[in-house]
Amino acid sequence: MSLRIRTIALATASALAAAIAAQAADLAVDATRPPAAVRSEHLRMGAATAPDGQTLGVNNRYLTRNGRPWMPVMGEFHYTRYPPEHWGAELAKMRAQGVDIVATYIIWNHHEERAGQFNWAGDRDLKRFVELARANGLLVVIRIGPWAHGEVRWGGTPDWVVNAMPTRRDDPVYLTYVERYWREIYKQVEGQLWKDGGPVIGVQLENEYNIGGPGAGAGHIATLKALARKIGFDVPLYTVTGWDNAVYPKGEVIPVFGGYADEPWSARQGRLPPKEVYAFRFGSRVGGDLGAQTTSRNAGTIESDMDDTPFLGAEFGGGVPIMYRRRPYLSPDDVAAMLPVQLGSGANLYGYYMFHGGRNPQGHTTLEEDDRQGGYNGMPIVNYDFQAPLGQYGQVHPVADAVRPYHLFMKAFGARLAPMEVQRPAARLSGRDDVATPRWSVRSQGDRGFVFFNNHVRQFDTPVQAKTRFEVKLPGGSVTFPSRAVDIPAGAYFIWPINLDLDGANLAWASAQPLTRLEDADGPLYVFSATKGVPVEMAFSADVEVTLNGKRLKAVDGRVVTPTLTPEGMRELFVRPPGGKRVRIVLISAEQARQAYVLPFGGKDRLVLSADPIFADEAGWSVRSKADAGFRLALLPALDAAPQASLPLRRAKGQGPFQVFEAQAATKALSAEIKPLREAKTLPPSEIGGRAKAVLQPYAEQYGRSGAWTLSLPKGALEGLSEAWLEIDYAGDVARLFDGVDMLDDQFYYGPKWEVGLSRFGDRLDRDWTLTVLPLRADNPLYIQPELKAAIPAGGQVGEVTGVRIVPEYELRLTAARK
Numbered sequence: 001m002s003l004r005i006r007t008i009a010l011a012t013a014s015a016l017a018a019a020i021a022a023q024a025a026d027l028a029v030d031a032t033r034p035p036a037a038v039r040s041e042h043l044r045m046g047a048a049t050a051p052d053g054q055t056l057g058v059n060n061r062y063l064t065r066n067g068r069p070w071m072p073v074m075g076e077f078h079y080t081r082y083p084p085e086h087w088g089a090e091l092a093k094m095r096a097q098g099v100d101i102v103a104t105y106i107i108w109n110h111h112e113e114r115a116g117q118f119n120w121a122g123d124r125d126l127k128r129f130v131e132l133a134r135a136n137g138l139l140v141v142i143r144i145g146p147w148a149h150g151e152v153r154w155g156g157t158p159d160w161v162v163n164a165m166p167t168r169r170d171d172p173v174y175l176t177y178v179e180r181y182w183r184e185i186y187k188q189v190e191g192q193l194w195k196d197g198g199p200v201i202g203v204q205l206e207n208e209y210n211i212g213g214p215g216a217g218a219g220h221i222a223t224l225k226a227l228a229r230k231i232g233f234d235v236p237l238y239t240v241t242g243w244d245n246a247v248y249p250k251g252e253v254i255p256v257f258g259g260y261a262d263e264p265w266s267a268r269q270g271r272l273p274p275k276e277v278y279a280f281r282f283g284s285r286v287g288g289d290l291g292a293q294t295t296s297r298n299a300g301t302i303e304s305d306m307d308d309t310p311f312l313g314a315e316f317g318g319g320v321p322i323m324y325r326r327r328p329y330l331s332p333d334d335v336a337a338m339l340p341v342q343l344g345s346g347a348n349l350y351g352y353y354m355f356h357g358g359r360n361p362q363g364h365t366t367l368e369e370d371d372r373q374g375g376y377n378g379m380p381i382v383n384y385d386f387q388a389p390l391g392q393y394g395q396v397h398p399v400a401d402a403v404r405p406y407h408l409f410m411k412a413f414g415a416r417l418a419p420m421e422v423q424r425p426a427a428r429l430s431g432r433d434d435v436a437t438p439r440w441s442v443r444s445q446g447d448r449g450f451v452f453f454n455n456h457v458r459q460f461d462t463p464v465q466a467k468t469r470f471e472v473k474l475p476g477g478s479v480t481f482p483s484r485a486v487d488i489p490a491g492a493y494f495i496w497p498i499n500l501d502l503d504g505a506n507l508a509w510a511s512a513q514p515l516t517r518l519e520d521a522d523g524p525l526y527v528f529s530a531t532k533g534v535p536v537e538m539a540f541s542a543d544v545e546v547t548l549n550g551k552r553l554k555a556v557d558g559r560v561v562t563p564t565l566t567p568e569g570m571r572e573l574f575v576r577p578p579g580g581k582r583v584r585i586v587l588i589s590a591e592q593a594r595q596a597y598v599l600p601f602g603g604k605d606r607l608v609l610s611a612d613p614i615f616a617d618e619a620g621w622s623v624r625s626k627a628d629a630g631f632r633l634a635l636l637p638a639l640d641a642a643p644q645a646s647l648p649l650r651r652a653k654g655q656g657p658f659q660v661f662e663a664q665a666a667t668k669a670l671s672a673e674i675k676p677l678r679e680a681k682t683l684p685p686s687e688i689g690g691r692a693k694a695v696l697q698p699y700a701e702q703y704g705r706s707g708a709w710t711l712s713l714p715k716g717a718l719e720g721l722s723e724a725w726l727e728i729d730y731a732g733d734v735a736r737l738f739d740g741v742d743m744l745d746d747q748f749y750y751g752p753k754w755e756v757g758l759s760r761f762g763d764r765l766d767r768d769w770t771l772t773v774l775p776l777r778a779d780n781p782l783y784i785q786p787e788l789k790a791a792i793p794a795g796g797q798v799g800e801v802t803g804v805r806i807v808p809e810y811e812l813r814l815t816a817a818r819k
């Protein structure tokens with residue numbers, strides 16, 4: 001996308017260059033194209049009306065709820081990969097992060113590992129999981145397969161099926177067992193479908209399906225849908241994954257899409273080229289290699305179905321798994337920068353895979369995908385943390401703070417954004433490796449819209465986009481902003497509004513991101529967040545009365561433009577539309593935006609800023625602080641009375657318009673003791689092979705060459721705490737943690753410290769554990785990011801533990817004051 005710069009006639013080339021450098025680089029787009037007409041009659045979905053009259057719908061452009069455009073956030077969480085006694089709390093955490101829908105694979109070999117022996121108890125209790133989702137205000141999409149993938153052996157298809165019959169096609173024997181399995185699933189969700197007043201709104205059929213030939217192809221998906229309907233799965237949405245040349249029957253299912261910041265399934269050993277998830281999609285929804293285990297050279301159905309289906313996402317990577325041959329470590333920005341790109345490309349459902357990590361359950365054998373058993377990828381036996389926003393032990397990873405501001409935006413403004421058309425700038429990237437050209441788009445409807453911008457590309461340096469303004473041509477005329485050109489920093493990404501209606505007051509534009517809308521005693525309250533390193537201006541229509549810090553601003557050239565705003569300097573900003581009520585605007589910093597939650601308390605939604613994770617349940621709020629025993633919460637709107645608290649709570653000095661409370665828990669010092677048990681032995685060279693023709697994970701007998709340590713933990717580590725975290729600093733190839741011969745957890749080394757939540761193993765703290773580390777040879781051709789990989793002498797190996805510690809996690813409980 002080349003920059004449109006005003007041409008200046010000067011005598012010499014050097015003078016011309018100097019003049020160009022001094023001019024604003026106005027990025028231009030023609031946003032006059034109206035959105036396509038809304039159509040839905042061609043989409044044959046199921047029952048869309050609940051007993052209370054609420055409706056869910058889908059058309060060729062977006063989802064609807066009760067007839068209004070709806071832009072939800074969906075997050076994947078596998079109930080079979082998490083202890084059932086904690087499902088309620090984890091679903092509440094997801095809700096607090098801004099998730100509206102929980103999606104989950106129903107993995108066949110987790111429920112029928114042996115033919116005819118179904119297990120729906122404990123961590124397989126789907127019925128209980130769905131009921132808890134409903135209790136926590138979440139809707140549910142069930143991905144019933146029968147083939148799932150999910151880094152499970154044979155995609156979740158039981159061994160006894162794979163060994164005895166053709167799969168993933170209209171084979172009558174196979175379909176007999178699929179029907180038996182699906183009928184068991186239906187028993188678990190019966191009465192919980194949307195039409196029954198339950199939370200289950202969607203069913204995904206199969207996964208990554210691009211198989212052709214007799215009994216396969218789109219006809220097989222049609223067969224599966226007909227079977228699901230016959231059994232009783234009557235839901236508002238039927239979906240399939242649409243990438244990697246997927247095939248499906250048009251009108252019978254809605255394709256969903258995704259994209260990942262890296263490809264741990266790749267056989268490449270180095271840094272990947274710039275990923276397409278950071279480049280706006282115009283004319284395609286397919287996001288490159290998503291790891292499908294079948295290939296097809298034929299065109300996928302979506303290529304001729306885009307005008308008839310909305311752009312919905314199901315697998316935008318909330319992280320990536322660590323696979324044996326490739327071990328990328330994602331930064332929060334690697335994941336969060338995808339949101340403005342996908343939303344700016346037209347996505348109207350942002351679905352994460354995974355949003356919540358977990359651990360593989362153990363059955364009669366291990367169930368992970370294994371490259372030595374015919375799987376394409378080599379996975380840990382237990383660990384499925386996925387670097388997701390919520391981790392394997394429920395920890396809130398930093399990526400959650402980076403993506404949550406976008407969830408708040410979608411919640412507050414998604415109904416306005418969903419009907420908007422994607423408007424493509426005239427210029428484009430010169431190629432996949434072009435990281436210098438500005439990456440941006442506009443979505444608009446009439447004269448209203450949003451600018452989406454991304455200047456972050458994982459593992460690549462992007463330049464400062466100097467002296468930049470946006471020139472957007474709308475049906476009612478062009479808007480060029482900000483008033484003064486700005487330098488957009490390397491790594492920045494954001495969403496800025498154009499002609500945003502603030503309860504009747506027209507915000508012509510702002511160089512700040514809308515975050516949420518609240519109400520206090522004085523009326524509507526809008527919260528914006530600054531973009532780090534970019535000055536904030538807001539411009540209003542001339543008929544809007546604008547008061548900044550008690551001073552009314554004057555209109556100039558048909559606009560009321562604020563001076564540069566900062567969260568610290570903007571004490572009060574009020575706007576009043578002609579004949580309307582006063583509207584308050586609050587600006588917070590980019591750092592504060594990453595601490596922002598919107599949660600109900602005392603009968604009203606409140607914005608709360610907290611460096612520590614928060615989630616809400618029926619009783620109130622739970623705030624959890626790792627390592628630091630202090631708590632600080634800033635609330636807006638303010639509470640009428642101080643809440644009841646589990647710790648002594650004190651009012652602190654206000655933070656701008658926020659009401660601030662602080663609390664301090666009693667600190668607890670914890671330590672672990674580690675002693676060498678046996679030294680590591682020299683490993684043989686790694687093997688190359690398998691379906692990926694890449695380095696294979698070690699075979700079982702090689703783990704006897706691991707170094708080992710005895711680990712002693714304090715028996716009372718969990719007393720008075722919400723959690724205690726074991727942090728292991730090590731370097732090697734594969735680390736494993738045992739209680740006797742029971743494997744508690746494992747991890748492929750990829751750089752950061754290994755974090756283990758001890759509450760999961762509270763009944764095992766009274767005995768010593770064993771930590772093993774299989775050494776990593778210098779010539780092993782697996783990929784670890786160079787800046788994170790331990791140094792290994794040429795011809796040597798490394799397998800060491802450099803430290804262990806226990807980090808306490810403190811909890812503050814808050815409930816509303818009794819009247």
